[in-house]
Amino acid sequence: TSDYRVAVFGAGGVGKSSITQRFVKGTFNENYIPTIEDTYRQVISCNQKNVCTLQITDTTGSHQFPAMQRLSISKGNAFILIYSVTNKQSFAELAPIVEMMKEVKGNAIAETPIMLVGNKKDEESKREVSTAGGQKIATAWGCGFIETSAKNNENITELFQQLLALEKKRQLAL
Ligand code: GDP
Numbered sequence: 001t002s003d004y005r006v007a008v009f010g011a012g013g014v015g016k017s018s019i020t021q022r023f024v025k026g027t028f029n030e031n032y033i034p035t036i037e038d039t040y041r042q043v044i045s046c047n048q049k050n051v052c053t054l055q056i057t058d059t060t061g062s063h064q065f066p067a068m069q070r071l072s073i074s075k076g077n078a079f080i081l082i083y084s085v086t087n088k089q090s091f092a093e094l095a096p097i098v099e100m101m102k103e104v105k106g107n108a109i110a111e112t113p114i115m116l117v118g119n120k121k122d123e124e125s126k127r128e129v130s131t132a133g134g135q136k137i138a139t140a141w142g143c144g145f146i147e148t149s150a151k152n153n154e155n156i157t158e159l160f161q162q163l164l165a166l167e168k169k170r171q172l173a174l
């Protein structure tokens with residue numbers, strides 16, 4: 001199909017909705033509004049001369065039932081795994097999602113674009129996860145890595161560009 005589905009995972013409060021909204025709408029909200037699953041669509045370029053629809057699903061994170069998580073994973077072409085650099089626990093909570101991805105995708109996991117994201121890089125004084133620590137796990141999981149700030153609009157476009165660049169079956173670009 002001409003749809004390219006990206007699912008965003010991570011613990012509650014890490015900035016899944018903020019990163020998605022910053023990318024899709026260019027806005028940021030200081031308030032925490034718990035999410036019911038939401039999907040956003042954007043037209044991107046595919047194989048130079050064609051277009052396809054980038055579908056970004058902002059999941060409810062850890063509130064999602066395992067069966068729902070499994071479904072989001074099986075439907076997804078690519079994944080964004082977010083933790084907050086100010087919360088070590090949110091970093092640890094990603095491991096079970098990665099395990100589920102390996103299980104659901106099987107051998108295809110090796111070709112599945114995944115970006116590990118340390119969000120809230122603007123809150124340097126509250127940092128609990130080092131950049132090197134994030135990079136090390138990304139290397140172990142075989143995925144890309146970037147630190148972002150949805151608040152300050154740092155590395156948000158870059159995150160999506162890097163994710164699309166990991167797709168080898170089609171040539172995708174913003
Ligand atoms: P979600 O539960 O993962 O969707 O998290 P939200 O996107 O709703 O964000 C949770 C809270 O963190 C909100 O109060 C946001 O304003 C705040 N937040 C999100 N991204 C950033 C960021 O990059 N920096 C800072 N300082 N706060 C952020």
Ligand code: MG
Nearest residue numbers: 016017034035
């Ligand atoms: Mg949310």
